[in-house]
Amino acid sequence: MAVTTTIKARRRRRPPGDRAATLAFWAFVSPALIGLTVFTLVPIVWGFLLSLSHAQNTIHVGHFIGLRNYADLLTDEEFLRSLLTILIFALFIVPLTFAVSLGLALLVNRAGRGTAFFRTVFFIPSAVSYVVASLIWRVSLFNGTPFGFANHVLGSLGLIHQPIVWIGTPSPPWYWLVLVTARLWLQVGFYMIIFIAGLQEIPRSLYEAAAVDGASPGWTMLRYITLPQLRATSISVLLLNLIAAFQAFDEFYNILGGTGSSVGNAALARPPLVYLYSVALSQQDFGRGSAGGFILTALIFAVTLIQGRLFGFGESEK
Amino acid sequence: MRETRNTLSATLRYGLLILVALLFLIPFYLIGRNALMTDAQITSRTWAWLPDLPHWENFAALFQPSKDDPAASPQMLIGLLNSAFIAVVTLVLQMLFSSMAGYALARIPARGRNVVFFLILSTLMIPGAVTFVPTFAVVAWLGGVNTRWGIIAPGVFSAFSIFLFRQFYLRFPAEIEEAGRLDGLSYFGVYRHLLLPNSTSILMALGVLTFIASWNAFLWPLVIGQDPSAWTVQVVLSTFLTAQTQNLAQLFAAAAVGVAPLVIVFLLMQRYIVEGAKFSGGKE
Numbered sequence: 113m114a115v116t117t118t119i120k121a122r123r124r125r126r127p128p129g130d131r132a133a134t135l136a137f138w139a140f141v142s143p144a145l146i147g148l149t150v151f152t153l154v155p156i157v158w159g160f161l162l163s164l165s166h167a168q169n170t171i172h173v174g175h176f177i178g179l180r181n182y183a184d185l186l187t188d189e190e191f192l193r194s195l196l197t198i199l200i201f202a203l204f205i206v207p208l209t210f211a212v213s214l215g216l217a218l219l220v221n222r223a224g225r226g227t228a229f230f231r232t233v234f235f236i237p238s239a240v241s242y243v244v245a246s247l248i249w250r251v252s253l254f255n256g257t258p259f260g261f262a263n264h265v266l267g268s269l270g271l272i273h274q275p276i277v278w279i280g281t282p283s284p285p286w287y288w289l290v291l292v293t294a295r296l297w298l299q300v301g302f303y304m305i306i307f308i309a310g311l312q313e314i315p316r317s318l319y320e321a322a323a324v325d326g327a328s329p330g331w332t333m334l335r336y337i338t339l340p341q342l343r344a345t346s347i348s349v350l351l352l353n354l355i356a357a358f359q360a361f362d363e364f365y366n367i368l369g370g371t372g373s374s375v376g377n378a379a380l381a382r383p384p385l386v387y388l389y390s391v392a393l394s395q396q397d398f399g400r401g402s403a404g405g406f407i408l409t410a411l412i413f414a415v416t417l418i419q420g421r422l423f424g425f426g427e428s429e430k
Numbered sequence: 431m432r433e434t435r436n437t438l439s440a441t442l443r444y445g446l447l448i449l450v451a452l453l454f455l456i457p458f459y460l461i462g463r464n465a466l467m468t469d470a471q472i473t474s475r476t477w478a479w480l481p482d483l484p485h486w487e488n489f490a491a492l493f494q495p496s497k498d499d500p501a502a503s504p505q506m507l508i509g510l511l512n513s514a515f516i517a518v519v520t521l522v523l524q525m526l527f528s529s530m531a532g533y534a535l536a537r538i539p540a541r542g543r544n545v546v547f548f549l550i551l552s553t554l555m556i557p558g559a560v561t562f563v564p565t566f567a568v569v570a571w572l573g574g575v576n577t578r579w580g581i582i583a584p585g586v587f588s589a590f591s592i593f594l595f596r597q598f599y600l601r602f603p604a605e606i607e608e609a610g611r612l613d614g615l616s617y618f619g620v621y622r623h624l625l626l627p628n629s630t631s632i633l634m635a636l637g638v639l640t641f642i643a644s645w646n647a648f649l650w651p652l653v654i655g656q657d658p659s660a661w662t663v664q665v666v667l668s669t670f671l672t673a674q675t676q677n678l679a680q681l682f683a684a685a686a687v688g689v690a691p692l693v694i695v696f697l698l699m700q701r702y703i704v705e706g707a708k709f710s711g712g713k714e
Binding site: 132154237297 | 444446450451454455456457458474475526527528531533535538540542546549556559560561564565568570572583586589617621642649671676678682688697704710712
């Protein structure tokens, strides 16, 4: 209906060629527009209404209870702990990924003939799923028995005398090492590629001019040329990484335990998505599950804004 | 003096690179080692760096019918077939719909274009995994639980990929398009005969990334594919991992089978994947 009105309005004012344009525009854009509407926009709206409803064992909206789901969640110790868990996780993984991917990019970029080889080695974990990485990390690499790889290597180097229980004790919290290294291994190559692309955009003349001015290569050039020139790249790496970290699910679910239950290893560190998974899928409370999604979105917005303040997004490049 | 210092720093840099590279390869080594050992060798107190004999039968065992239900297909086979089908369909449809929409948004003048573009961009603001509960509600309501289309559909429509195609087509030379229009090509003709053939770089770059993301996806297939017949490889592997009784050697053989197709795709298509990563990071 809206389409026909548009066409009529256009025909009156403009040459007939525009009619073809309008038709073509809607024909080309409809599949994506309809799909995004049904599978993204409608869920957001439906989810918002669900979050205001008492929707236990039902996916239907109707029994409105105001903000009670939100109030329940924000006073639920387990949910608050899951928010704290993901903040701690982000605090580890975001700076670490940033530093390692930048460091590798700088090294690989100057590796001469070895560049292609090393780039492949660091990038190839991107092909591996979180499930497979979790499997290797949990059952082999950080297995708590003497036949775990880390325990074997540390033992033969004489660094430990008892095998370390990597997953399963709240203190010392070795499980953080397991969770953080898994994600680091999986994603660092992807961000390294983005940094390498950024490095290759820096005009060589800048370095040459600095050398003429007597700047020594190394730290000075890194500090005053490379890093400032990588500002835009750094911002996109930080943002992509941060938003992904807050949605962590796979490695927590698969390394710490299956069902997201509040007992056993899963209780060591339960991120919001694992918590919401159990609220919505196990307890069948879709109202609270949806409300939790919106709280998490708000948290992601807030952290992104804070990060923006710290790093000055939107400031013009100098 | 300066020479020596340069050689020294180069040696240090290479040494560091080789060390980190070895660390990065350990997980691949562990998959291969464990997949070709017997359980007894894996759990042995004395560490063996390599299996005495490669135990290929671990792989064969994955594809043998289970003892409980000999008539049923092996779970790993079901998972592989589901994942392959889902990843290919997601790849084809996402590239088709995104390039069409990207073309329309970049090159076809029409009223409402800005509104549509804004609407599509607005969906980028909400992180996908965060809305999985309401998306489940909608797809369940449409009858998509335990179906392949239910697993596929939400992954097909990507605002981000539409945005990247739009940026790509904005830079397409207007003269070529105008020449085509003068020769009598319709908008569809321009898309089909001028834009698509010149889009291989972005189609390959985003296509490979889409395939990898779809094959490796876990949360959504876990939520929507509850019946074993709908499990993808990742869900099958996760179930093996969390099962009470574990045959470690077979677990790693399964992981190797789940990861091998992607490592091969990755090595063959690396050039395009690097481009895709740059696109996603705003570097292209």
